[in-house]
Amino acid sequence: MGNVLSLDVDVLPCMAAKLGMTIEQITAYAGDDFRELLVGAKTAEKFWKGFNRHFGTDVREDLLITCFHPANDKRMERLIIDLKAVGHRVVCGTNAFEKHYRYHLERGEYAAFDRVYASNLLGIAKPSPVFFQYVLGQEGWQARDTFFIDDRAANVAVARELGMRSFLYESPMSFPALQAWLADEKVLPAGAAGP
Structure with a gap:
């Protein structure tokens, strides 16, 4: 679906800009968590809770969907x-x-x-x-x-x-x-x- 039928699915550039981080910082942290999100083993809420704890941030919105405009x-x-x-x-x-x-x-x-x-x-x-x-x-x-x-x-x-x-x-x-x-x-x- 993504990048075949549905275009503009990459949320990472938008997330990086909103967070003031590099894409590499996000993916270095989220590697397995993204996999857990993909297989339904983790909710977005749990992901962001762990993200905030790891980076000392206070992200309150789900940027994975806020930045999604396919x-x-x-x-x-x-x-x-x-x-x-x-x-x-x-x-x-x-x-x-x-x-x-x-x-x-x-x-x-x-x-x-x-x-x-x-x-x-x-x-x-x-x-x-x-x-x-x-x-x-x-x-x-x-x-x-x-x-x-x-x-x-x-x-x-x-x-x-x-x-x-x-x-x-x-x-x-x-x-x-x-x-x-x-x-x-x-x-x-x-x-x-x-x-």
């Missing part, structure tokens, strides 16, 4: 619609903080998908092979017959190791390459999903 890529939405129109089932496997998941859900931003598998609800996150195996099992899919698109190389690498046909979507500039890949794989006709 927008869906209309080309990618059209691509999902086109995939479904030719008979493909399209699901979203996303690593999501609880409040980010709710944000997208409340705004209907998951509506293009047939189903959403969110890490915060599953208790597992990409790139764990268990995440992929869970989705494949729930869908009744074989890895070799499954196409996976993601913005993180580690996630794509694990999907490939499991036998999924995978594409690293590095930025919206990758869209034409994604279209070409899907055409080469005979998933969609060449030129589908617009420019």
Whole structure:
């Protein structure tokens, strides 16, 4: 979802600016905590309580959501619609903080998908092979017959190791390459999903 369909999802620059810290300071502290947030093992409130204790700050708002202002890529939405129109089932496997998941859900931003598998609800996150195996099992899919698109190389690498046909979507500039890949794989006709 993030950086593939949903753009501008990186909250760290905004958080760093509001906190007067570097991104590196935040991620050095939050490494495992971010993972715990992604799998629903920790609430944002507990995260900020620990953050304040660690840094001696008094953050009272959840900057993870205050700084979250994504927008869906209309080309990618059209691509999902086109995939479904030719008979493909399209699901979203996303690593999501609880409040980010709710944000997208409340705004209907998951509506293009047939189903959403969110890490915060599953208790597992990409790139764990268990995440992929869970989705494949729930869908009744074989890895070799499954196409996976993601913005993180580690996630794509694990999907490939499991036998999924995978594409690293590095930025919206990758869209034409994604279209070409899907055409080469005979998933969609060449030129589908617009420019």
